[in-house]
Amino acid sequence: MKKETFDDISSLVKERSGIVLTREKEYLLESRLEPVARRYGMQSVDDIAGALRRPGQSGLITDVVEAMTTNETFFFRDRTPFDLFKNEMLPHMKTARRREKKLRIWCAAASMGQEPYSISMLLKEDPSMAGWRTEILGTDISNEALEKAKAGLYSQFEVQRGLPVQLLVKYFKQHGDMWQLDSAIRAMVQYKNFNLLNSFTLHGRFDIVFCRNVLIYFDQPTKKDILERIAKQMPEDGFLVLGAAETVIGITDAFKSVPGKRGLFMINRKDEAKAPLRAGLAGAAVKPVLPRPAASRFASRMPLKAG
């Protein structure tokens, strides 16, 4: 692959999705984009870069960005966030929202659905949630992942990863070597294609946000921007759940970690944010300024996806 090919495609992917591809990821770019090149009848990834310099390439841009997403996920991934959901977040919300009996949850990188469906199963398993209006929104930039999420059809390998056997037996039906998730559990989740770089305001407010294992792909200003915009969509007692390798510390003071609860964060109230010692390192973070993206070298400036 030519150097300009890597430079051009990695800056396009960064501009359209936030995903940062460093030079060491050249092999990844090549292996993920070779099938895209073949699908478009091209010889190589260099041909993709050539085509992207011509106008009217929004379909190819979408496919290139989609190919560079990593959709790895599984049911009850890392377990702890789901234990925290059941034992900390849900009991809090049951008391705090007992009058309106309404709960809104957002899975901001839902991938193929295992994360939102793990949450739906936990809600279904809790008899005291009967009579509550629970909305789960699952969003992702990848159409392919979302199609699989909506279908709720998983392989033997996928249901063996993290899903307790009693939930498998209760909520899935076997069709050949695939497992179909119960329609009532599927109906609890609404899926939408959505790019985290776009404005969140249309989605409304969420009591609980799962934004797991996606910030790791972004640079620091993008993480900060996304986290601060998530904070604006949450009430003061809302919960944010990040992936095991992700944190707000040193990135933003919009959230504070919940002591002793790994991966769990809450809104940092303004009075607390002013006291860096009490708020921890997060209190020292600077005011957010997301740099404007550099001018694209690509002809097409069509937005990647609506959302």
Ligand SMILES: C[S@@+](CC[C@H](N)C(=O)[O-])C[C@H]1O[C@@H](n2cnc3c(N)ncnc32)[C@H](O)[C@@H]1O
């Ligand atoms: C590794 S998966 C995480 C799935 C799930 N949250 C989990 O922890 O198991 C990361 C997901 O983030 C999505 N993603 C990457 N960039 C995105 C963006 N800019 N907006 C929305 N989703 C994005 C990818 O398509 C992928 O499905």
